[in-house]
Amino acid sequence: MTWSIADVPDLSGRTALVTGASGGIGRETARVLAAYGAHVVLACRSAERGRAVAEWAGGSTEVLELDLASLDSVRRAAARVRDRHRRLDLLVNNAGVMFPSYRRTADGFEAHFGVNHLGHFALTGLLLDLMTGVPGSRVVTVGSLAHRAGFGRLDADRARSGAGRRSVTAYGRSKLANLLFARELRRRLTVAGAATLSLAAHPGLSPTALWHGDPPALLRPVVAAGMRWLAQPPEAAALPSLRAATDPRVPDGCLGPAQRFGCRGAPVPARSSRAARDTEVQARLWELSEELTGVRYAFASAPAPGEPAVGVCPVTGARG
Ligand SMILES: NC(=O)c1ccc[n+]([C@@H]2O[C@H](COP(=O)([O-])OP(=O)(O)OC[C@H]3O[C@@H](n4cnc5c(N)ncnc54)[C@H](OP(=O)(O)O)[C@@H]3O)[C@@H](O)[C@H]2O)c1
Numbered sequence: 001m002t003w004s005i006a007d008v009p010d011l012s013g014r015t016a017l018v019t020g021a022s023g024g025i026g027r028e029t030a031r032v033l034a035a036y037g038a039h040v041v042l043a044c045r046s047a048e049r050g051r052a053v054a055e056w057a058g059g060s061t062e063v064l065e066l067d068l069a070s071l072d073s074v075r076r077a078a079a080r081v082r083d084r085h086r087r088l089d090l091l092v093n094n095a096g097v098m099f100p101s102y103r104r105t106a107d108g109f110e111a112h113f114g115v116n117h118l119g120h121f122a123l124t125g126l127l128l129d130l131m132t133g134v135p136g137s138r139v140v141t142v143g144s145l146a147h148r149a150g151f152g153r154l155d156a157d158r159a160r161s162g163a164g165r166r167s168v169t170a171y172g173r174s175k176l177a178n179l180l181f182a183r184e185l186r187r188r189l190t191v192a193g194a195a196t197l198s199l200a201a202h203p204g205l206s207p208t209a210l211w212h213g214d215p216p217a218l219l220r221p222v223v224a225a226g227m228r229w230l231a232q233p234p235e236a237a238a239l240p241s242l243r244a245a246t247d248p249r250v251p252d253g254c255l256g257p258a259q260r261f262g263c264r265g266a267p268v269p270a271r272s273s274r275a276a277r278d279t280e281v282q283a284r285l286w287e288l289s290e291e292l293t294g295v296r297y298a299f300a301s302a303p304a305p306g307e308p309a310v311g312v313c314p315v316t317g318a319r320g
Helices: 024-035 047-057 071-084 111-130 145-149 168-192 219-229 239-246 279-293
Strands: 015-019 039-044 060-065 090-093 138-142 197-201 254-259 264-270
Touching (some): 024 039, 024 239, 039 047, 047 060, 090 111, 138 168, 138 239, 145 168, 168 197, 197 239, 239 254
Parallel strands (some): 090 138
């Protein structure tokens, strides 16, 4: 049976955080979660754009300033969430850049890898203990069909390279990192017996501001043709993330559109590349990401029946 927006369950009492909620697919994801009753933290680079989305979306929302291109900003944002919320049900790692105007993040990382992967890796690690004891909680990380273009090693030199600004490979590598991260997180959560699921989703192709960057000249006609024949609006492109976040019978792995080479259509299980399924690379990327961000994960197990949930601070390991 085709999964549609009508299948989103009642989310009253749940708290969700969506990164990149200021536009495109993230804004639509946030709107639907709020419409179905969740309280939604709109994590945006610009508070002003966030407030405009809050007004547009309706429902229960709050704006959180978050710049994934700065680990200081990520730490500040996570601290603010922890001040305000004792639990988090859904974390949607959606924000992304492609062919941005800048080469490196504030911490000196290649822009795609720094924003799309490392920023989300750090944010998730700093918030995870608000989730691991919450039944039904989920981390959804948004990838892309472009992960298949993510060739080459993921190592510290490449993470700090300034050569990726207009590189399809660099964008692809960051999206491959998203999928590797989602799978490794899932594995570690399962081993820890945590209540949280980690899933990936990709939106297919959608004419959002993501494409307003500065792509290589050769790519422009291909993109224009692709948008005409293959793309779907953000409302449809948000469905894989929404299904991953809310479908109680969600299949393991990654969700993506069913039709036209995975570019549009209803959300169904999507195949990831062999590289994305490589468990050794998943583990290596995890170590590298901990080293580069300084955020070390500690996993709290799901409470046994009748036991209260115990949080473990991912930074200090303190229990409380
Ligand atoms: N559209 C597609 O065809 C397509 C295809 C495959 C995958 N995706 C993936 O889908 C996700 C959403 O993309 P989209 O198409 O909705 O693009 P979009 O309209 O450009 O939205 C991207 C969002 O990310 C935010 N963002 C960018 N840099 C950020 C930073 N440093 N810190 C925090 N937020 C930041 C943007 O905020 P600002 O408003 O401040 O710029 C915006 O809210 C991305 O992960 C993208 O890789 C999209």
